[in-house]
Amino acid sequence: MGLSKEQERNIVENVIRLEDIALLWNDNCKMKNPERVKQIFNEFVMGGPDRLQVVSDFDYTITKQRKSDGSPVLSSFGILNACESLPTKFIEESNNLHNKYRPIEIDPHLPMDEKVQCMIEWWTKTGELLVGFKLEQSEIDAVASKYKDSLRDNSHKLFDTLNRLNIPVLVFSAGLGNSVISVLKQANVMYPNVSVISNFLQYKNGLLDGFQKPMIHSFNKNETALDRHKYYDLVHNRDHIIVMGDSLGDADMANGVPASSHIIKIGFLYDHAEESLEKYMNTFDIVLIDDQTMNVPLALLEAVEKKEAVRNI
């Protein structure tokens, strides 16, 4: 049975309200403009799952920024570096590059154009190091299997819900796609609604030959990298978008969508939390400080699902 607009509005206002999502009002959850979030959230709930899509970063967004037992979480490139058949020289030089460029990547004070230049250097040099030796996917899988439990708490519930509601998920990663897919598969969340756009290893005559093009680094994860990608055909009509990331550049991941789209950007903040908070709040609609769960995006989706259930009565 169809509901009138007024009945629908009553449902949103009386049954599903942003105010009732307690997590959003915790001390570690910051919203610069809660009214705006409320308005878009209501659009999401009214629009239902058919208009929704999720675009998410991978490293430290789908995976945790810190684990409660203190054990480290390897990034997708970290998983590559832990493969034993890589020559020692590669590891050393790759670590040197990391030590040089990672502080630049997360520096809250450097201008964006300088950061971009440095990220291009970092990815290019890493690609140049990955030439001329053997590395099987099975070895990446073996290392990745140790990190399949590093996903944020309730990630399984989140991916299950997204799959059940047929909501497309784009995992958009400037990391290494070979590791990303391996971790997602081994964690049993690589559902048919999940796509991965990332950097993938290239092979020539059975030996490594750098990365496939185009290069995706921390700050070009936007329409430039997605241009003409088949993924956009799949989702161009889904104008309600949840974007999730842990780096400021992640907020631009959905820049290529039509201007009329409604987007809620969720930022996970951990490094330099105090210094970076203002920038994060200016960039993301919802900022979660040291939240190692998927509870907030899950709560938003559960509201959409709850409304669907009411609509279908």
Ligand SMILES: [Mg+2]
């Ligand atoms: Mg990340």
